[in-house]
Amino acid sequence: MRIASVEDDPDQARLIRKILVEAGFECESYATGAALLRALREQAFDLLVVDWQLPDTSGIELVSWVRQTSGAMPPILFLTSRTAEEDIVAGLDVGADDYMLKPIRAGELLARARSLLRRAYPEATQDADVIRRGSYCVDPRARTITLGGEVVTVSPREYELALFLFRNMGRLLSRDVVEQAVWGRAIGAGSRTVDTHMSRLRIKLALRPENGVRLTSVYSHGYRFEETGAEDEPRA
Known part of the structure; x- marks a missing residue:
């Protein structure tokens, strides 16, 4: 799973990355909040490890921005030297999921990271089997979707939506x-955000019966994503 670490101290950044990589995680290090925000526009991470003090912003402001932009995911672990209860509460109140006091201890960092990942991605951490439906292959570990053996490029949000659909095939899903x-x-009753993302995904992934699946809009409720059989394919 992919972890982003935001730490401006080079020695601390190397230590965090070393601990996580040796434990089997992918880890990208960023020295500023701005660098992380640029990365989040192009990449998806399963966990953020954020230092409280950064050269261009505070960890509090960074966590608040991520939560307002991306919602409840990904989980965020605060690293801080502050021990005052009001500081810790402030960090949790803006959206951090857990905190860890410095100095960094390898065992504690791994335990807290794994705990957050288990809670946030129960299917991915307990059962990361590849999903194969029709002409599609969805790999939760690699975070890739292939159609007929070819990787389809989607945005991080589109990937999360596609993974949710493939994990809930056959169910009626409300908005x-x-x-x-x-x-x-909740996005809001008047928003077209979900519909727009569904439409883009339908086009990018060619979600059609000839590829073994069907995505249907259910009036006044939501969507149903299901497998189709040979009898559903268009006749010549």
Whole structure:
């Protein structure tokens, strides 16, 4: 799983990355909040490890921005030297999921990271089997989707939406459920965000019966994503 670490001290950044990489995680290090925000526009991470003090912003402001933009995911672990209760509460109140006091201890960092990942991605951490449906292959570990053996390029949010659909095939999914599962919050009755993402995904992944699946809009409720058989394919 992919972890982003935001730490401006080079020695601390190397230590964090060393601990996580040796434990089998992928880890990208960033020295500023701005560098992380640029990366989040292009990449998806399963966990953020954020230092409280950064040269261009505070960890509090960075966590707040991530939560307002990305919702409840990914989980965030605060690293801090502050021990005052009000500081810790402030960090948790803006959206951090856990905190760890410095100096960094390898065992504690791994334990807290693994705990957050288990809670946030129960299917991915307990059962990361590749999903194969029709002409599609969804790999939760590699975070890739292939159609007919070819990798399809999707945005991080589109990937999360596609993974949610493939894990819930055959179910009637309300917009509220989709919003909470993929965006981590209610978006609003007048928003077209979910519909727009569904439409883009339908086009990018060619979600059609000839590829073994069907994505259907259910009036006044939401969506149903299901497998199709040979009898559903268009006749010549």
